[in-house]
Amino acid sequence: MALLQRIAIVGVGLIGASMARAAREYGAAQSVALYDLSPGVRDRARALGLGEVFDEIGAAVADADLVVFATPVGAMGAAMQAAAPWLKPGAIVTDVGSVKQAVVAAIGPHLPPGVVFVPGHPLAGTEHSGPDAGFAQLFQNRWFIATPIGDSRAEQDASQKLAAFWQTLGARTETMTPERHDVVLAVVSHLPHLIAFNIVAMAEDLETVTESEVVKYSASGFRDFTRIAASDPTMWRDVFLNNRDAVLEVLGRFSEDLSALQRAIRWGEGDKLYDLFDRARRMRREVIDAGQDTAAPNFGRDQER
């Protein structure tokens, strides 16, 4: 028997499509209802057989025990507002947004009585987007962070159910406050993406080096950055607009440290450079030991050429 009777997923991109596939493959839900604002995406979701696809958000969420908002963060408020009148009493609402305080502010006000909201964020993805990019294994051994708002009995029960749901999809679960989540993610995810977007866009319109030279010689380092810079631009626009303070804070620190590095290069301070590079090197080992990346050289990708 599946863990939940029926889930509804609003927004069928990489994450929504992967959840739909995983929920059925691993027995997390008996049935999966889907809705997306885009008729084209709904058509793809039907063609891919991801679940029961509805043309109205109300029909999609009406009978669901768990409703997951998997749209870009900026679209969640409106989606929740449209879904609210149709939610069944006792339903749990959650989301998968990469920022949490802004989502709490967007979804919270539209919550009908008898419906519990537990915000959450699966730290999983690829550089691909859209329903075709989804696959059931996406969440295996990845973290799901729940950021419960209150601690009423109903919220505690809902949090437990949600954690069990994500564990069934293969994830490991963790809990923190929305505030803490946004600070941690600014460091481990938002800043890295920002830096990657910046260097790739910069390289595209340099005067000194052509774009085709950059592409041709990219295996010497640059190509690593193109992967995360290929992530969905709408999703990332919304992340930066909605986690502004934490991102600007850590970006300020990054720029400060980069200026110090720049100065060490200008003044030929070899020992300072060596110490910093040596320190950075050690973290790779920790990431691998924590099971967060492959130990194979070059991510193992060169075997495929």
Place this chain on the structure above:
Amino acid sequence: MALLQRIAIVGVGLIGASMARAAREYGAAQSVALYDLSPGVRDRARALGLGEVFDEIGAAVADADLVVFATPVGAMGAAMQAAAPWLKPGAIVTDVGSVKQAVVAAIGPHLPPGVVFVPGHPLAGTEHSGPDAGFAQLFQNRWFIATPIGDSRAEQDASQKLAAFWQTLGARTETMTPERHDVVLAVVSHLPHLIAFNIVAMAEDLETVTESEVVKYSASGFRDFTRIAASDPTMWRDVFLNNRDAVLEVLGRFSEDLSALQRAIRWGEGDKLYDLFDRARRMRREVIDAGQDTAAPNFGRDQER
């Protein structure tokens, strides 16, 4: 019959060890002589059976038709000075340094008459270093850039032989001036490494987020940067000390663009963010189409977990 009778490799790290393996596996040299300043590295090279290992640089290079300096860039001048009296007339000297103008300045003055120097740089590597990290396939389908200094008949002949040598190891060959090389590599390799070193070192001593949190949640973007930040610190110190002007130039441009991005976030300019992210995304496709990276999501690495 092998392409060359005998080659000597000075410096047995990732590149030197890979060249030694590849030269014999693909028939680029009949015999391989090796020397490294470190007795410990010489012992490893012997244990790994990489070639004939010598305890004196003179004995290693004495009979070689091609002498390859594969040390960190900062050590090349001294290595060449020590090797110079032993080089056989007609020998070709080359190197694999990541910067070229500084290597020309370091090696050039010690060149004995009758020996031709053709500087070069194979754009290949992994985040691992040392003789144990070497493997014969490292140069397959990677670029080798020769940066010949003059165009005498002897230099043209030597360049042709060197290109044939690298093609035998599996590389594609290209030619440019040392100046051009240093500008192009500052963009495609030196800046990406600098940025990666900076963000990884920064994350290690933040006050707001612990190192173990960074490691734990690193799969959300950060882990990509830890790979190139794990590269050899001595090698990279020497790169930045020896390609200072080109690196500072492109770093200035990076910081300028990052400030504009920071401002767009502060003022909530969503359209500007979207346009930039969308532009960055397109370059990924070009890198894959050029055969410079795998198209598999997440570099294909998650299949291994």
